[in-house]
Structures are given as C-alpha cells and as structure tokens.
Amino acid sequence: MVLGPGGLNADLDLATGAFTGDLVLPPTSGKFTVLGFLPVESKVEFAPVGKTTGTLSAGSVRSNSKVTIKLPSITVFGIPISSDAACGTSTPASIDLVSGPGFDPLTGGRLSGTYTIPxxxxxxxFNDLVSGLTAGPDNAIELTLTPKTA
Known part of the structure; x- marks a missing residue:
C-alpha cells in the first residue's frame, strides 16, 4: 500500500538520536481479488494508538507506530458487504518503518516497512470472512516524509 502525504511530527533529542512523535497516515483504498476473480475494494483508515518512537542514527531512521486499522466500507463486485464504521482491527497493528541510508531530517526522505493486520x-x-481475507502478515507500506514548513 502506497500512501500519499503523511506526517510525523516528532521531537528529536539531538544528543541521543531518539525521537517521539505523532504519525499521521492518510486514508486510502485497497483493491484485491479473492479466488483469483472476485474483485474486493475497501476504504482504509489508520488511527494512531499512542506515540511513534524511534531513532535517527548514522543517517538512518527507524520507527515504530501502533495503529488501529479501520475498514469502514468493503464491497465485492461493487456490492457492499460491510459498511460499519466500527469495522477494524481487534488490536493495534505495529508498523515498523526504516529509511534508506543518508536520511536527512532537514530535507526528508522515504520510509518503508511491512506490518501484520490483526x-x-x-x-x-460477514466479519469472519472479511477478517480471513484481510488479516495477516507482509503488508507493505511506503511513506515520503518532508520537512515541516513554518
């Protein structure tokens, strides 16, 4: 899943490289097929749970965020099978992000990682069906962080 503009407002301790902050992930949509032919589409929202923590060390960023993932609208063949705003992960997902080398907080950069959907x-x-189709490991995420403007 590639997300558009996101944000990480963080307080960085220059002496240690440790930071805490608030990760903002924009809503997105997901499309996949079931049994190789059933088109499924879902709206996807991320609600942060607590603070993002991480380090900036030797030009590389590593962070961990906890989020509840909401799926407020799910359709199969365009037919709604769930439209409950409460549809979401039973426990928070843990998202680990890492940058490539040479990350500069003054210019920003790309972060990526994988996470498991609980x-x-x-x-x-259709909760059990929806959960069975969406929950699981190896969900990719990529973000591009840019410096905060005044």
Whole structure:
C-alpha cells in the first residue's frame, strides 16, 4: 500500500538520536481479488494508538507506530458487504518503518516497512470472512516524509 502525504511530527533529542512523535497516515483504498476473480475494494483508515518512537542514527531512521486499522466500507463486485464504521482491527497493528541510508531530517526522505493486520471485529454479518481475507502478515507500506514548513 502506497500512501500519499503523511506526517510525523516528532521531537528529536539531538544528543541521543531518539525521537517521539505523532504519525499521521492518510486514508486510502485497497483493491484485491479473492479466488483469483472476485474483485474486493475497501476504504482504509489508520488511527494512531499512542506515540511513534524511534531513532535517527548514522543517517538512518527507524520507527515504530501502533495503529488501529479501520475498514469502514468493503464491497465485492461493487456490492457492499460491510459498511460499519466500527469495522477494524481487534488490536493495534505495529508498523515498523526504516529509511534508506543518508536520511536527512532537514530535507526528508522515504520510509518503508511491512506490518501484520490483526483479526478484524465489528464488520457485520460477514466479519469472519472479511477478517480471513484481510488479516495477516507482509503488508507493505511506503511513506515520503518532508520537512515541516513554518
């Protein structure tokens, strides 16, 4: 999943390279197929749980964020199978992000990682089906951070 403009407002301790901050991930949509032919589409939202923590060391950023993932709208063949705003992960997902070498907080850069989507709850009549199709490991995420403007 590639996300558009996101943000990480962080307080960096220059002496240690440690930071804490607030990660903002924009809403997006996901498209996939089930059984190789059933088109499924979902709106995807991320709600932060606590602060993002990490380090900036030797030109590389490493961070960890916890988020609840919400799927407020899911369709199969364009037919809604869940439209409950409460549809989301039963526990927060843990997202680890890392930059390539040479990351400069004054100019920004790209962060990427993978995460596991926990089981879903609150997705209506088809909760177990939806959870079975979406929960699991190896979900990719990429962000481009830019410096905050005044």
């Amino acid at each position: 089981a879903l709850t609150g997705c209506g009549l």
